[in-house]
Amino acid sequence: MKLYTGFDLHSTNSYVGIIDEDGKRIWKKKLRNDPSLISATLRRFKRDIVGVVVESTYNWYWAVDLLTEEGYHVHLANPSRIQQYSGLKHGDDEHDAFWLAEMLRLKILPEGYIYPKEQRPLRDLLRKRGHLVRLRTSLIQSLQNILARNMGTKMNTNRMKALRTDHVTPLLAGNDDLSLAGKVSKDAIDSLTRQITAIEVAVEKKITLKTPYDLLTSMPGVGRVLALTIMMETGPIDRFSTVRNYVSYCRKVPAARFSNEKKKGTNNRKNGNKYLSWAYAEAAELARRFDPEARAYYDRKRRRTNAPVAYNALANKLSRAAYYIMRDRVLFMPERMFA
Numbered sequence: 001m002k003l004y005t006g007f008d009l010h011s012t013n014s015y016v017g018i019i020d021e022d023g024k025r026i027w028k029k030k031l032r033n034d035p036s037l038i039s040a041t042l043r044r045f046k047r048d049i050v051g052v053v054v055e056s057t058y059n060w061y062w063a064v065d066l067l068t069e070e071g072y073h074v075h076l077a078n079p080s081r082i083q084q085y086s087g088l089k090h091g092d093d094e095h096d097a098f099w100l101a102e103m104l105r106l107k108i109l110p111e112g113y114i115y116p117k118e119q120r121p122l123r124d125l126l127r128k129r130g131h132l133v134r135l136r137t138s139l140i141q142s143l144q145n146i147l148a149r150n151m152g153t154k155m156n157t158n159r160m161k162a163l164r165t166d167h168v169t170p171l172l173a174g175n176d177d178l179s180l181a182g183k184v185s186k187d188a189i190d191s192l193t194r195q196i197t198a199i200e201v202a203v204e205k206k207i208t209l210k211t212p213y214d215l216l217t218s219m220p221g222v223g224r225v226l227a228l229t230i231m232m233e234t235g236p237i238d239r240f241s242t243v244r245n246y247v248s249y250c251r252k253v254p255a256a257r258f259s260n261e262k263k264k265g266t267n268n269r270k271n272g273n274k275y276l277s278w279a280y281a282e283a284a285e286l287a288r289r290f291d292p293e294a295r296a297y298y299d300r301k302r303r304r305t306n307a308p309v310a311y312n313a314l315a316n317k318l319s320r321a322a323y324y325i326m327r328d329r330v331l332f333m334p335e336r337m338f339a
Helices: 035-045 060-069 093-106 117-151 157-161 176-206 213-218 224-234 243-249 274-290 292-304 307-328
Strands: 003-009 013-020 025-032 049-055 074-077 257-259 262-265
Touching: 003 035, 003 060, 003 093, 013 035, 013 093, 025 035, 025 093, 035 060, 049 060, 049 093, 060 074, 060 117, 074 093, 117 157, 117 176, 117 224, 117 274, 157 176, 176 224, 213 224, 213 307, 224 274, 243 307, 274 292, 274 307, 292 307
Parallel strands: 003 049, 049 074
Antiparallel strands: 003 013, 013 025, 257 262
């Protein structure tokens, strides 16, 4: 007898449902997220279970790893593509668990990519770097606003991040309150800069850019760290059948719904990989600032639309170029990108 198992995974517990090859529900139970308990509970069905489905929630790592190590054939369900029963009036954990198993039985399960276990810690470390960069950026912007409001001046971001010389505090020395605001902001920015540098040094010691991902550094705005981030977040490029699939995964396609030429809402705006979205946004900003051809493309777009649209268009171009660079193992070709 063939059995199919669905895991509706939550933060502290999981609802498990098992069906047979005819779709009959034969077992169900809510279990604590205790690896030993889950392993022992499923053991009596193990010989007949041909597949286990775990939904791709924020905490899927441990469940997939546990079941894989126990010898089960594990599938990671992509929740954004799961189609529920039409006209369903009631849904709960039990229904969700059995529906995951049923989709596997019917061979209609939309699956996500199970990222290799040994590479996930480094990927998470790069994600932490991105988090710290965003925190530092928010502090820099806040400090720039303080200077603009009170001093009528604007300071270059690199001068504000400088570790050896404090260019900020002397400007605010005339007022104790502003001086303290500047000092705590500068100290926090410096602390984050040191932590970001520490992560970059650690990552570069542990992992190198592999072909074809090393070719990404030929793109404007993409250095080694951003290339490593793109490599770790993309995984095997051949899992994306078309450039549109990849760009959509990077959240760099328009997500809007129109009717009678009026915008009615957005579609799946948060589907895809937010870390790749951030990486290409960072690359677009750096390319806009330092690459003449990218700047010219951005300026043309901005004249016809506005700055956010032009910025997103450049990020879209870079993500498309990256796909072909990784797929075809070629260097960046500006004449094709900005033609």
